[in-house]
Amino acid sequence: QKEVEQNSGPLSVPEGAIASLNCTYSDRGSQSFFWYRQYSGKSPELIMFIYSNGDKEDGRFTAQLNKASQYVSLLIRDSQPSDSATYLCAVNEYTGRRALTFGSGTRLQVQP
Amino acid sequence: AAGVIQSPRHLIKEKRETATLKCYPIPRHDTVYWYQQGPGQDPQFLISFYEKMQSDKGSIPDRFSAQQFSDYHSELNMSSLELGDSALYFCASSPRRQGEEQYFGPGTRLTVT
Numbered sequence: 001q002k003e004v005e006q007n008s009g010p011l012s013v014p015e016g017a018i019a020s021l022n023c024t025y026s027d028r029g030s031q032s033f034f035w036y037r038q039y040s041g042k043s044p045e046l047i048m049f050i051y052s053n054g055d056k057e058d059g060r061f062t063a064q065l066n067k068a069s070q071y072v073s074l075l076i077r078d079s080q081p082s083d084s085a086t087y088l089c090a091v092n093e094y095t096g097r098r099a100l101t102f103g104s105g106t107r108l109q110v111q112p
Numbered sequence: 113a114a115g116v117i118q119s120p121r122h123l124i125k126e127k128r129e130t131a132t133l134k135c136y137p138i139p140r141h142d143t144v145y146w147y148q149q150g151p152g153q154d155p156q157f158l159i160s161f162y163e164k165m166q167s168d169k170g171s172i173p174d175r176f177s178a179q180q181f182s183d184y185h186s187e188l189n190m191s192s193l194e195l196g197d198s199a200l201y202f203c204a205s206s207p208r209r210q211g212e213e214q215y216f217g218p219g220t221r222l223t224v225t
Contacts, residue, residue: 032212032213034213034214036216041200041221042218042219043200043202043216043217043218043219044155044202044216045216046213046214046215046216049213088154088155092212098143098145098160098167098168098206098212099145099157099160099168099170100145100147100155100157100204100214101157102154102155102156103154104153104154105154
């Protein structure tokens with residue numbers, strides 16, 4: 001079992017809808033949580049990070065963290081076709097190993 | 113804003129050859145990470161450096177080595193290349209502060225023939 005689990009998708013939503021991406025992690029020592037967007041053949045682009053329980057909003061993106069449930073999610077409001085990409089959830093321990101452990105990613109398709 | 117710079121962007125090598133990948137972190141970032149991403153896979157951590165010292169080691173083969181220099185740039189040296197080493201190699205840098213968000217470079221696509 002991977003330490004970071006994501007539904008591989010594809011998750012298909014219509015343009016303008018809210019896309020909800022989910023991620024669970026197994027290591028309770030995980031401290032920081034990241035969402036990266038990756039287009040095919042390109043590098044991961046950091047879009048959100050969160051390390052406190054609750055919600056964090058940045059533009060159309062909201063990250064939600066629940067450490068008790070070991071669950072982190074990403075909401076994308078007003079989804080655009082340009083949001084179509086693979087979204088990678090990543091965690092690190094901060095106080096221990098700082099390297100990121102990635103999930104396998106969820107492929108999002110926004111239909112025009 | 114300045115980003116992570118990697119060179120070369122593309123590299124083609126034959127089996128058993130050597131390759132050197134370079135990474136220049138974002139200014140004032142003191143930590144560098146190397147990741148390998150095979151086709152259809154998520155990035156896998158190889159090795160990291162903090163203040164020019166190796167700080168963590170992941171699934172890096174013994175054929176690979178890396179170092180960070182006084183100007184904080186890092187090089188990943190790969191020897192006795194195998195077909196299975198064909199992948200995207202990313203360098204990421206981060207500042208040492210809470211969260212330590214990592215910013216990725218554009219990557220080097222290595223093809224071993």
